[in-house]
Amino acid sequence: MKNKITYLIAAITAMALSSCAEERLMPPHPDGEEGESVKVELNFRIPPASIPNQVQSRGTTVNAGESTIFPVDYFQESYSAETRSDASTALYNLWLFQFNADGTAHGLPQVVSDQTTMVNDMALLSATLHVGTNQTIYLVALGKKVTATGELAEVRTIGDLEAMQLDYVDNRSGLYYSRITSENDIPYAGAVRGVTVRKLNDNDDSGEIVYNTPDGFAGGIEIRRLVARITLKHKFELTDNTLQGMRLLKVPTKLLIDPSSAGTDAIEAIPMADLESENAFNDADQDADGFFTSQWYVAQNKQGTVAEILTEKDRYRKVNAAGTSATGYAPEQATNIEAWSYAKSKHDLYTVHQIYVGNNNTDNFDVETNSYYNIRTIINSNDTGDGRIRSYTSKQKVYLSSANGSTHAGADGATNAYFDAHYGWRPVIIYAQGRKVTVSIYRDEGCTQLTDMNNPTENWLQLSEYPNYTEVVRNGGKAALTNEFETNIFLPTRFKLYLYADEYITNEDGSITKYNLSKDQLYKTALKTSDPTAFLKDRALYVKIITEEIAAEGIPKKLEAIYAIKQKQGYYTGLFGGEIVDGQYTKGLIVDGVDEYRIRYDDLYPSSQSAFLSNDLYFGYYNVFTGYVWSKDNSIEQNYSRFVNGKQATYNLAINAENYKVNTNLESQLSPMRKVNGHIDLYQYTYFENFHARYCHDMNRDKNGNGVIDYFPDDPEKNELEWYLPSNYQAYGILASGGTIMYGNMALALENDAFYSNGYELDYGAGGNTSKTSWKVVRCVRDIPVPNDKKEGTKATTYTTESGDSYVMIDLTNLPYGIADRTTPEGKEEIYEELDLYSYSTKGELYDEGAPQADASKPLGKKVIRMIKNTSTNKISKPALAGTFCSRKFIVSPTDVYNDGDVISNSNSEILKDANGTPRANSITMTWAEANGRLNTANSQGIDVVSQAMLTGCYAYRGKNGTDEPGSWRTPNIQEMSMIWIFAHDLVNFSTTTGFEQLFLDKKEMYYYDAGYWSSSLGPYKGNAAWGALDKNYSTNLERDRNMTTKYRVRCIKDIP
Incomplete structure (x- = not known):
């Protein structure tokens, strides 16, 4: 331990509630110099968890022998809110923070203990603080299994701390589980505000904390649980079915230190996951009343109340098979439990029972931190007329987006799926149930030789269970990427793996490809089609997907699909990258060749009726002049540099520091940008619902895992912004070196005024599709170093x-x-x-x-x-x-x-x-x-x-x-x-x-x-x-x-x- 923790006995309760030498309730009388270090004793405790009251239960009480149809109610846990002399709670990884009234840090963050045990949920902490008035003292106990997405040691404002997200969900072979499985794993955090830290005398460094506004626990900090606990006691009484498992749906994958201080955008940007249950259903796991127990520890998810819901039977949301419409009033993002059982007569026919979690009232869908939700049910009906019950026929299918968007449900599937020259990402979507799933990357078309992960000429394509590169980095980087993936799927699951492709900008030896193009032939680039630029060189690997029945009776059922995964090399357009110095660009310029935003990556989204399927991208900022490209307030040289190279303008347009609205007049095509934790969230857009600059910005990789694309123009080692939207000067270069290569109306990192943003093409110059709400073809570019002979x-x-x-x-x-x-x-x-x-x-x-x-x-x-x-x-x-x-x-x-x-x-x-x-x-x-x-x-x-x-x-x-x-x-x-x-x-x-x-x-x-x-x-x-x-x-x-x-x-x- 870094500092001493004093364990308390029952008598300390009286001390905590009265005046003492180090902590007392009194007006502030600060002594000592501002910022001077003093040693203090700090009381902290854990308040009881909030538990929905049985008297206000939303459903009918479940009693033995009762014939209520699929009842749901809250049960009362054996738990006392009174202080107990024998109660103890283990805390791990304690951090202490002190902040000034303006929110700035008063001293550096401190790790004050690696581990401690609280008696009666109370403890006394010896710590060093700094003299000051109107201070906020924050205590965070991460626990053994939770990790911060940022560096707690680098917190410099209270906003930094309260915006910090915590990882608590694990991705295991593509399925999600909460790391927190017991009370000892729970993280805590709390603050006391408006206090004075003072020095007691000049003879030593002893000090005290003076609390001006006691609230709840007098004279200390209340640290609250950062999770909710959901406990389901369930009894299964359908004789024709077998209960196979439970799953908790719509669970935020990040914890927040103070959810109440987080903005709506920050909360909505947290990805949701469906958590598996690790509970068994053997007879030994039953309680005395015959109930099994499933339990999860999860993040807060407040979805409010719905006035239309009047009874427990109204608490449902049923989505049609195509995923295009739903019935029921339950909020789409509300946390709910699904119980899956299959018919004994037909294993692929499932009945799914849906139980929503929320506070006492029947119409409430809030799951809150520091709360325990104890739910009990008897699954005794398969009547699908009850909106909470639905039938489901499991299917075995593989979907991987390709040029023709084909879906494979058999062993004969094979097609081309193109990646562009930039860093690539694509989901592999597998529908499986009771199957062993194997996905492998091969170097040969016959799928006999796995790629060598140590060979850079063939490891350009990798597999991962993590849905974005930030998560790949945070979970091991290269170690989280593989050439073969295997998992077992028991419950019917729409399961996703992800393909990641490296850049393809030069040949394996670093040389630039030279094409022997003819003046007698036109060469079309990707234009208003998902077909790639045909004349560009490509490379290929092969992905084989097998789903095979687990413990099959008789002949095993097997699905097999093989995809040729190709990647187009970027085209070298000449010396038009970098800056112009002494009459010459300093770097070469690569342009991509696949309109990836015209490819449907997901078999469900966008739907066939979606406006997104028009597959056009737009400038984004209509009816506002952003000044992100050029401005009257800039110097001539500043403006000129934005026309030479589009990288800075792309970055400005993509991150939208001024938080302008980007979807005016394009509401059906483009989602609003959301500022999350002070920046625009990297993964809030998909390829097809994006705008010009952001699309190219998102082609880059978050190589350090901090959740943003870092742009350091003067530090190549730290810079992550490599692909960008070309400037108009660079478009001139692309077209000048084009000859008989036909480019469409290219989007540029350019802004005329509030309503116009010129593109550029040979047929019309800047005269075609100039409005900010007009479509343009997006070609992203990248600077590359070139040998002297190219200069x-x-x-x-x-x-x-x-x-x-x-x-x-x-x-x-x-x-x-x-x-x-x-x-x-x-x-x-x-x-x-x-x-x-x-x-x-x-x-x-x-x-x-x-x-x-x-x-x-x-x-x-x-x-x-x-x-x-x-x-x-x-x-x-x-x-x-x-x-x-x-x-x-x-x-x-x-x-x-x-x-x-x-x-x-x-x-x-x-x-x-x-x-x-x-x-x-x-x-x-x-x-x-x-x-x-x-x-x-x-x-x-x-x-x-x-x-x-x-x-x-x-x-x-x-x-x-x-x-x-x-x-x-x-x-x-x-x-x-x-x-x-x-x-x-x-x-x-x-x-x-x-x-x-x-x-x-x-x-x-x-x-x-x-x-x-x-x-x-x-x-x-x-x-x-x-x-x-x-x-x-x-x-x-x-x-x-x-x-x-x-x-x-x-x-x-x-x-x-």
Whole structure:
């Protein structure tokens, strides 16, 4: 023991109730300095448990020979509330806490005893406390079998302590049992508030506690039981049935030190379990009246009263076989006992008797701490007209979600179940009764060789009985994961095991997979389907499930199902992870390839009628601007960093520190977020009912078991947030390296305002499904370190021409796909076409000699090349290849270019002369056609219409020294523009050597742009083209929806070998 415990005899009762040297009732007269340590004697005791009174019993008394149908009542236990001189209670693992009036700790927590025994449920404790007024003294006795989910030694506020949850339920081979099986296992806790701790004199360190407001036990602490005890005495009188067992349903799996201080969200977030009974039903276990006893020690579960319940027969809730509806008024989460008996004539036909637990009144369903519930019943009826009695036919079935959602009830079941590249989780659901269940993971399709748990190439898939990774860690980590699981199921049980998959982001040797993709083929990613991205590499293991009858008569009944479990490897999109430093991202970026939220993991939930089966995810925060991504209050650099990488924004959106409502207008699709113990509970959502950022956040693992995903951006060893929602910059990178890979409208870690959150896709840019209540495809991404050879390209740098001119250059040579050398004959042939050259006119109309006009274009008798009209990858075509592949290297004009190719304002431009030869003023803004060197009639013509050329825009630009050939520069397609945009912040760092001038940054709020830049790419509809803009925070926009007659700026590029 750490401190001395003094055991009391009966005479101490008188001392406790009167004044004594160390503890007395008096006004506070603190002495000693605040915080000074003093030694005190502290009385504490255990009050009697609350027991429902037989006089107020809710049911008819059960008497021998009585013919009442399935009666239920409370029986009076032989228990005296008076102090008994021979009574003793063992306490274990005692902790003492002292708190100030503001709830902060006054000194560190103390382990004051490993074990003690209380006589008359009272004891005297010698302890060291700190001088102070208006103090709260807390005593916690965990007991021998209960463990805290956090570190009690790290408690620093009373809120920390009272929010602490305690583990008391064990998962044994997938079935749940209470660790507390006797009075000696019970944990206790209690506090005394408003006391003064003072020093008695200056000669030593002795002190005393002065109690200002005695309540109940005068001059000490009452420590109450943190559990309820439920005792059922039962007699079974159905001659055609055999009672097989008892089970206690709807039991919270965590204890709370002070349930009254816990918020509703914290209580509702505690998972429920059904507890098995370890009681036997042999004749030797009967009492003198012929009753057997089943007993459980459980957490508090208060479900209130139900006015509609008037009699004991009304206390039921009966759910239909599909689990879609229920009858009866009993609360869904109320604690109840089920007694299971099977027909002697037909073993799989069961009768289930339901007994709800609660306080005295018939309509009450509260199970409270420090309470003993002593219930007695006679099971003497199988009349299913009584709502408390139902029939059940046991079934043998296996369910494991897969691409086609098949369920196996026989030996021939086999299908593919895909995991994504991120950490994976999936339940294996087994219906069994009287069966030995074996689940094994094999390396071969024939299921002859178990996986080697010590071999990292084949132990990527593991089994566990624990339903989430936090519980796996808390119960042994790797030791709680296995390749084979075996258990016996006696009562009909819907039994769950869980598959856990490791990440799959690189090959076994750490190398990045290189795919030989063809420009002649489209590659579809997962889009509005449960089918995974087909072209990605995968790996496979095999799960075999066997349920075999225990002690079968004759030929054993056996069910067998085999599943091929496959995992898709993440796709390496290039150097778009980490941060941008000196014009280059610091890490590579992996993107996943399976829409796991479109897979039904549970055979019962969601139901076939559920709105969740629409399988779409949404942004979540509608009608509120969170500021979690960017804010007017942030600096430009803070906002810019959120656009570079989506990790911080994902974390902010996922944890919702401001507790905004996330399901406005989506109440049928998304549950509200609940703040539990100061944070959003990690496991409150399932894959299919989630929102964009939280979905990716939940793909990570709670590796330290603290119940949250820790985000430490500057500490890789502690950081757990690895998978996240991409930023818009990163989406540009994914699409630029995509080539003929088709991505859907990707959700981004981005927020425009209270109502809009742009996604991004090639077909529309940011123009499709922009509302926060619009669906988007969720692709989660992950940063990975890459070798130096992968960092030689995908960066902003400089290039010096043969003439000695320096330019900024976008070098994309290390993109895995989506690039082409536009300086080779093949590369030029893909993007250029030859056109007739005409003089400039604002409308593009051709000059008519019969009706001469000044603003008309004349043929100049010359052929020139222009980049073809290009578009997105919705089919294999020359325009699509020109629009979705980037030049592997290109330099960028240092300034915006005027519509006559000049870089300065000129009121007498020779290039812009009208048909009469009169020069016109140039303009820094122009139509799409002018930017792309075509007649202005092109602004209203479709992609298949040949639009002739003018010498304007980029095709009139001749480089820094004015000596480059006209037509050697061009307008970037939207993919190339996106690469300029993501490096725009750093391009100005090269201004000294290249003269590069900052792109036009709009001064308005984000996503409300006055000005923009033209690309060469067209939109999905005639008359629309792709444009881009930036604001002062370097937030960007690239869309394909702008009318081609709109006047925008242009930056030109030139391909480099």
